[in-house]
Amino acid sequence: MSAVVDDLRARLRGPHGVRKELLREVEDGLRDAAEAYEQAGLPPAEAARKAADEFGDPAELAPLYQAELDASRGRRAALLIALAYPTLTLAWDALWRYTSVGDGASPDGVATVAGALDTGSYGAAIAAAVAIPLYGRASATTARRLTVGIGFLGWLSLLLILATSIWMAQASGDHAVREFESNVPSMLVVGLTVAASLAIASTATLAVSRWWVPRAAR
Template sequence: MNAIESYVEELAAELRGPARVKARMVQEIRDGLADTAAARVEAGLPPEEAVRDAVREFGTPAEVAPSCQRELTLAQTRHTAFALLATVPALLGCWHLAWTVGRDQGIPPSQTAQLLATIAGTAAVVGFAALLITRRLSVPDRLPLIMAWTGTAASIAMPLTTIALATALPLADNWPLLLIIAAGTAAAHSALANSAKTCRECAEQAR
């Protein structure tokens, strides 16, 4: 069955998308080819010829990859939308707490931080809309790329917002709160930026 392994490795190298979904897809293809080849062997074909027949019937990796990539791109679009909804609201709550603390300390709100937070919040709304749209049978071709750049914009706004807040609040009085926000921001930025990057790669691959 080495030919089957070579086939799925070549196919996997062509695909971009969520690792878990991609692994499951590749495994299903591997199992399908193995089952088809086994049926050919039972019908009397030599093993090597049975594998070649199974692969020829399924199609070359270049022929199969586009349909697989479309499915992975849709999955990655949803993954990025989920990442937005999982990270942005939590950070908005942390930022709001920081603004409340600053107001209680007589520090005026940072307009820059508010603008950046608005960008992140708007991105979360777009992510929610994307989740609703991807429930449809027909998904706009540009949606994955829109989702990718929306996620990228939000991931950039996250650390900038936190920096703007940190520079406005006195560190000596607020370092525990700022430390928590900074740690949350770093984790959220990493998760969202990576997801958005993969989504962008998927959108480009699916063209």
């Protein structure tokens, strides 16, 4: 039985906790089946072999289990994007409206770019939220594609946000930078943004990794 579990473990890629729990369930199921055969009168070795044969070929079953791991990874990334982007957008809007950071007049184009950035952030969040329930009926191939798509969505949106944020900071000049440095709420929002961005980058990287997993491991 351990050989079956080890074979399956070598074929699966995914979140450590979910993968570990999935393999534990497989091992428990094999053990229960072997114990049932022993109670029916079979010797332990034969009972274990029969339980393994009844379970099936790990190479054929791995794609089914991998789909579950892909779904878990993709849902995690999608949920983070769906929650983080609206939260960050609202936090920045509140900072700009209700603190001294937003007291100065915005340079030409900054307000337009900021509005487009808000729209893009909400759009990414909506797309991620729509993807979550799709995993419920997704096949192994569809789950993998959804997960890869969520990963690319996370990275592309982060790169867009980074590029536009750098441009807006440069366009706003040294005054805006000094306002941020002397404003406690702004530092908190910046810290929240950095933490959320790192989390999104991490989950997006793991999701995109499904793109280059060897076909044998899929």
